[in-house]
Amino acid sequence: MASDKVGSPGLSEQPRNPGRRRAIDWLLGSWFVGVCGAVVYPVTRYLVPPEITEAPTLxxxxxxxxxxxxxxxxxxxxxxxxxxxxxxxxxxxxxxxxxxxxxxxxxxxxxxxxxxxxxxxxxxxxxxxxxxxxxxxxxxxxxxxxxxxxxxxxxxxx
Amino acid sequence: MAGLRTWLAERLPLDAVAAAIAHKTVPQHRHSFWYYLGGMTLFFFGVQVATGILLLLYYRPSAGEAYDSVQFIMTRVPFGWLIRSIHSWSANLMVGAAFIHLFSVLYLKAYRKPRELTWISGMLLLFITMAFGFTGYLLPWNELAYFATRVGTDIPGAIPLIGDPLVTFLRGGPQVTGATLTRFYGIHVAVLPAITTVLLGLHLVLVQYHGMSVPPSVDAEAARAGRPTPVMPFVPHFALRDLFGWTVALALLAGLSAYLPWELGTKADLFAAAPAGIQPEWYFLWTFQALKVVPGHVFGIEGELVAIGALSIGAIGIVLLPFLDPNTARARTVVNWLASVAVVFMVAMTLWALMGGVQ
Structure with a gap:
């Protein structure tokens, strides 16, 4: 596989700026976790039926x-x-x-x-x-x- | 035609699939009969999907309309009685086939390495099947179903801490009402089918990947005789036998539905007393009888909690069986004895419940 990459500089796995790639990965990862939370929280709350407060029967x-x-x-x-x-x-x-x-x-x-x-x-x-x-x-x-x-x-x- | 085949073969792994089918074999020995039970369960599941979709066209999931809509299906819709009866009978036969499949796999030790995940996915499918049965039972909104659901959803209430919130979650409120019916409907027709699709897919892929398990006793005999266990090609020989079994099952379903159509019972009344002789579906009878005979308190602990605790430990134990069984001849004997005790217990409790239990 390595020999395939010789002469195809557009397909290098090495980023020009590793620090920036890591930072972007971290941002995207946090973004994804945030979106998951924003979906999971309302869905979990939705599944629990609301308490219907009625005057207690005396x-x-x-x-x-x-x-x-x-x-x-x-x-x-x-x-x-x-x-x-x-x-x-x-x-x-x-x-x-x-x-x-x-x-x-x-x-x-x-x-x-x-x-x-x-x-x-x-x-x-x-x-x-x-x-x-x-x-x-x-x-x-x-x-x-x-x-x-x-x-x-x-x-x-x- | 040849052009179309070439076109598809360039885009799909047709040749690989055809080769796999051609090479698939099933071991032939004196226990081979039990290999048909998984396929039989799958057939009943297919019937459930087809008849379930048909029932959806007329069923109305609300406390006010559910009973009347099922009555409408059974009395006015052409062949509605047949579709609904087949759905109910097939559900029961599916649970029966699944239980026989479970115990045959257990006795033949097919859960051993490398089939642990096949076993676990199968056990989860059995639990899902029972959940299908429990949620589907309520949908006609009749008296029996209403009280069975009150009891069934009250059982998790005995679990410390999370019990009460769990009951509220299951019922969609503190009591069994129309809210429970809509919730069960959603679970029955959407949530459980989605989970089943994934688990069943996994289960079937694993069965294909590992092939059929040969019981240790058959393997030992083959080794002693110095020749391999004979096999049968899956296509067409085993597949045709499978198909024959399915047509017999279909005839059985038609016969049961025609001669013993499933009853609808009386409409649920939220403020009526539970009728005498009330019982759940037969596959929950042994649990029902156990709950009935356990006294209010056992060694100072609430009886209900003791019964549920024992059942939960049993369920977890059987799911984890491949990891608990060290796969020695001695362990195999122990597993056989434990399984036999479980079968005898379940059958005895069921018969006791059928005879009226403690009155």
Whole structure:
């Protein structure tokens, strides 16, 4: 290859000014890193969804009290998540977050077991929301359940 | 015609490619059957690409329209039921073929030097395939898919520190909503296909470059007998056998889709309870059952974290297998035993889940 270059002075690999070539390489390299950063940063930020700030749900209406028979329950939206309101055999109303503490499925009331159950991975909660069997690691969050003019109102405990 | 061939040969390495094809051979021995599984997986992938593109023409990726658009495909679009059923069945058969391919390569020790990168690219392709399955499952926006996605995207939440941001990233928000659906759609039809193109290209180039691996036992027999292992020319003999297998697979897909069309289920309701008997796709069943039987806390650590930790260690171990196996006869026996334990565990957990698991 070296012999090819004899007589072709236009193809010398040696720059006339090595210092200047190095400086330009360094500038181009920095330029490229900068451009990469200018692309990567907005793309990374774009991938993370923006937080939508909503007023935290403090209380919701959960339907009429007289239509909720003893030993049954009702699922209602509580903001973005479900809540479960249970009428005990004694007639007492209790409300909990409807999201299972294991892997966030929505729980249901099992009249045959007389407690709360999650179908996804067989998690069981008693009627105080305590995790009593299966994989759930924590109790369900408990809400206040009150009745105002036959309307059930569930609210976050303060 | 000859002129065109000359013109192309001056511009493309036609002769080199033709010579390579003519010289390509496949070893012939009692385990040769397993060489067809990779090609079979590739065939199902091709079916997925073709039917996936067809589904894109009518599918609408939003929480309000997704379910109705799939229903429209299945009830109104001519042969829509067939295209969608083939896409679903082929997805399942592709995962099945990929798993059989994985274990046959493992038992035949085809991951040994110099095929480590083929093995790693193959394992990554398997993970990508499962990601395709997981993201595609949500797209019809039905009840089963909705809860499977709630559970599946909640699992990384157990990872310390990065868990919660990761869940938000996967879901496109704190909950599984229409934002998750659009995100999964983008991942399913653009991100994963792009990654697959690169990995699959690498995997296939490496398979061509190294040729088919001959199992150590076959090599030893050939050495004892003092003659080389016989080979079969790839073109036309092996290629025709491959093609025959693919037509059988196509007939199987058509039969399954016609007689057992894929169900759509009921539309997802974000505030309904998870239905009793809910289960993920069969290839996630063993993981599902493991998550179900691990108690809330194991030695004071959250059970979920223990299960995920064990699965992650297993996954990393199998990816790095070529580097962990010192390639001795003893190590081969150990690998065979470990693989068999893994297979028995996965099959047993799957059967347990199918029989209803713990209720």
């Amino acid at each position: 209380s919701v209406k959960a339907g009429t009290a007289s239509t909720l028979a003893p030993n049954t329950a009702r699922l209602v939206p509580f903001g973005q998540t479900p809540a479960i309101v249970v009428r005990l055999k004694t007639g007492e109303l209790r409300a909990f977050s409807g999201t299972c503490t294991h892997l966030s499925c929505t729980v249901q009331f099992r009249p045959d077991l007389e407690h709360i159950w999650c179908a996804c991975h067989n998690g069981h909660y008693d009627l105080t929301g305590r995790n009593i069997a299966g994989p759930p690691p924590r109790p369900l969050d408990a809400y206040e359940a009150n009745v105002q003019d036959d309307e059930i109102v569930i609210s976050r405990r303060t």
